[in-house]
Amino acid sequence: MSFTRVAIIGLGLLGGSIGLAVRENLAQVRTTGFDLDPATRRRAGERALVDHVCDSAAEAAAQADLVIFCVPPGAMAAAARAIAGSVPGHAVISDVGSCKLAVARALTAELPDNPVIPAHPVAGTEQSGADAGFATLFRHRWCILTPPAGADPALVAKLGAFWEALGARIEQMDAAHHDRVLAVTSHLPHLIAYTIVGTASDLEEVTQSEVIKYSAGGFRDFTRIAASDPVMWRDVFLANKDAVLEMLQRFTEDLTALQRAIRVEDGAVLFDHFARTRAVRRSIIEQGQDDARADFGRRDH
Amino acid sequence: MSFTRVAIIGLGLLGGSIGLAVRENLAQVRTTGFDLDPATRRRAGERALVDHVCDSAAEAAAQADLVIFCVPPGAMAAAARAIAGSVPGHAVISDVGSCKLAVARALTAELPDNPVIPAHPVAGTEQSGADAGFATLFRHRWCILTPPAGADPALVAKLGAFWEALGARIEQMDAAHHDRVLAVTSHLPHLIAYTIVGTASDLEEVTQSEVIKYSAGGFRDFTRIAASDPVMWRDVFLANKDAVLEMLQRFTEDLTALQRAIRVEDGAVLFDHFARTRAVRRSIIEQGQDDARADFGRRDH
Numbered sequence: 001m002s003f004t005r006v007a008i009i010g011l012g013l014l015g016g017s018i019g020l021a022v023r024e025n026l027a028q029v030r031t032t033g034f035d036l037d038p039a040t041r042r043r044a045g046e047r048a049l050v051d052h053v054c055d056s057a058a059e060a061a062a063q064a065d066l067v068i069f070c071v072p073p074g075a076m077a078a079a080a081r082a083i084a085g086s087v088p089g090h091a092v093i094s095d096v097g098s099c100k101l102a103v104a105r106a107l108t109a110e111l112p113d114n115p116v117i118p119a120h121p122v123a124g125t126e127q128s129g130a131d132a133g134f135a136t137l138f139r140h141r142w143c144i145l146t147p148p149a150g151a152d153p154a155l156v157a158k159l160g161a162f163w164e165a166l167g168a169r170i171e172q173m174d175a176a177h178h179d180r181v182l183a184v185t186s187h188l189p190h191l192i193a194y195t196i197v198g199t200a201s202d203l204e205e206v207t208q209s210e211v212i213k214y215s216a217g218g219f220r221d222f223t224r225i226a227a228s229d230p231v232m233w234r235d236v237f238l239a240n241k242d243a244v245l246e247m248l249q250r251f252t253e254d255l256t257a258l259q260r261a262i263r264v265e266d267g268a269v270l271f272d273h274f275a276r277t278r279a280v281r282r283s284i285i286e287q288g289q290d291d292a293r294a295d296f297g298r299r300d301h
Numbered sequence: 302m303s304f305t306r307v308a309i310i311g312l313g314l315l316g317g318s319i320g321l322a323v324r325e326n327l328a329q330v331r332t333t334g335f336d337l338d339p340a341t342r343r344r345a346g347e348r349a350l351v352d353h354v355c356d357s358a359a360e361a362a363a364q365a366d367l368v369i370f371c372v373p374p375g376a377m378a379a380a381a382r383a384i385a386g387s388v389p390g391h392a393v394i395s396d397v398g399s400c401k402l403a404v405a406r407a408l409t410a411e412l413p414d415n416p417v418i419p420a421h422p423v424a425g426t427e428q429s430g431a432d433a434g435f436a437t438l439f440r441h442r443w444c445i446l447t448p449p450a451g452a453d454p455a456l457v458a459k460l461g462a463f464w465e466a467l468g469a470r471i472e473q474m475d476a477a478h479h480d481r482v483l484a485v486t487s488h489l490p491h492l493i494a495y496t497i498v499g500t501a502s503d504l505e506e507v508t509q510s511e512v513i514k515y516s517a518g519g520f521r522d523f524t525r526i527a528a529s530d531p532v533m534w535r536d537v538f539l540a541n542k543d544a545v546l547e548m549l550q551r552f553t554e555d556l557t558a559l560q561r562a563i564r565v566e567d568g569a570v571l572f573d574h575f576a577r578t579r580a581v582r583r584s585i586i587e588q589g590q591d592d593a594r595a596d597f598g599r600r601d602h
Contacts, residue, residue, distance in 0.1 A: 211485065226582065290516070
């Protein structure tokens with residue numbers, strides 16, 4: 001038994017990719033979609049991201065047995081409120097948000113009569129909007145389900161099967177643990193990248209033009225991450241504040257230790273640190289979580 | 302008038318790529334090479350990275366009119382000393398090091414009778430060793446020359462023409478300015494990446510296995526940079542200590558400001574910061590310094 005009518009609220013990178021992946025992998029499932037932005041709705045229609053682009057979230061959700069919210073964390077509550085009168089009581093409510101405690105709270109508060117099973121596909125690119133989605137975004141990526149205590153195991157399995165059909169691998173954990181894991185594998189890296197790109201832009205003695213010209217020395221990698229959607233990332237840091245601040249504290253301690261090693265010219269400490277981080281990269285490639293080619297396989301450009 | 306015999310000391314990623322690029326673009330130039338590591342010399346011979354792999358640096362340099370040192374900054378002095386008795390007095394001495402003040406000092410001290418014109422092609426990958434080099438590494442990349450005051454302009458032009466023949470674009474600046482520019486576009490990004498990969502590895506409540514599984518949320522990008530050669534990077538931080546510490550200080554100030562914005566939940570500060578960093582990415586792509594495709598064009602893996 002699979003879902004037959006899936007409503008996608010928010011038609012950007014994630015929502016659009018879900019719509020396209022459903023069409024490619026679950027031909028029998030009918031999709032409806034809505035986005036607050038009229039230009040996004042129009043473009044979603046042109047790209048046929050879903051079978052039917054609706055004029056309201058309520059209309060999109062009216063016949064759904066699965067509703068997936070693909071909006072920034074801070075917009076989840078309002079989006080859920082918008083379907084509260086129309087969504088069938090049996091419909092599973094899910095999402096793709098990068099912070100699970102705060103989002104689960106918002107969805108459950110607005111839709112107390114529906115089963116809420118939050119999910120987070122750990123996948124994305126730096127691009128956003130109705131043109132950014134593609135059908136293979138979730139292939140080989142992990143999708144983390146964070147069902148609340150007491151969730152119906154059959155519905156959890158059904159949601160897992162849905163994501164597996166889109167190419168993802170499934171993992172389950174509680175929402176609090178998810179938020180700590182993602183604080184280190186996603187939120188802290190974005191915060192650091194946003195910071196360093198800002199630092200480089202504000203220097204007086206090194207021009208912006210020089211920063212851009214010589215960015216192939218490493219800096220350009222950070223600019224990709226720092227080109228991610230600013231609204232979404234503002235919301236992520238506000239919604240996962242405690243875990244992010246804790247990971248940031250540890251990062252700062254480690255950075256201070258390396259800073260000291262540079263200041264006192266302790267080459268052995270630097271070498272030992274730099275030598276052990278290689279193994280992490282090797283494991284990521286062995287486990288299919290990154291491209292094995294040098295430089296991510298960037299083409300000569 | 303171009304160089305006719307080029308000696309490459311150090312046959313890793315950079316040295317090997319120069320050798321291959323010379324064969325592809327400057328067929329009339331004869332190359333010799335040496336590496337301290339016998340296994341690297343053997344592999345360099347198998348891949349024909351240079352026309353002739355020699356048994357000593359002195360032999361490789363004996364008939365050269367251009368010697369390029371492609372060894373870590375901390376190994377420059379010893380490598381230069383090794384050719385002091387054999388290199389012709391008219392041969393131009395150059396290098397590819399990422400710190401120019403310290404390297405220029407070392408080369409000039411060891412080879413006081415030769416013209417020394419340091420250079421830095423801003424290009425590389427996370428891979429190292431005799432298998433890592435490829436002929437197109439320098440294409441569309443900038444090569445920065447840092448000739449000392451009083452350098453012969455004809456020799457500087459000749460060295461610039463050599464790098465242009467390998468596909469690079471040429472810029473000149475003084476060594477001190479180079480070291481500050483690279484501190485922000487290359488050295489600080491590497492230090493940050495090495496730090497965060499270490500921080501993630503040391504957590505107790507989030508396992509190494511979880512860090513690897515969910516690395517596609519952003520973390521994996523940092524692991525690529527943190528997989529770079531640990532000996533070279535130890536040397537870079539020791540050789541460019543002052544500029545790196547200064548840029549690190551500014552980065553820490555900016556990070557503290559964003560940390561505070563998260564703590565007091567000031568979404569406007571976060572949004573403003575995150576919105577302006579997108580423009581830097583756009584300029585880098587417009588100027589051909591990165592791949593325009595989403596996610597660097599990583600293939601589904």
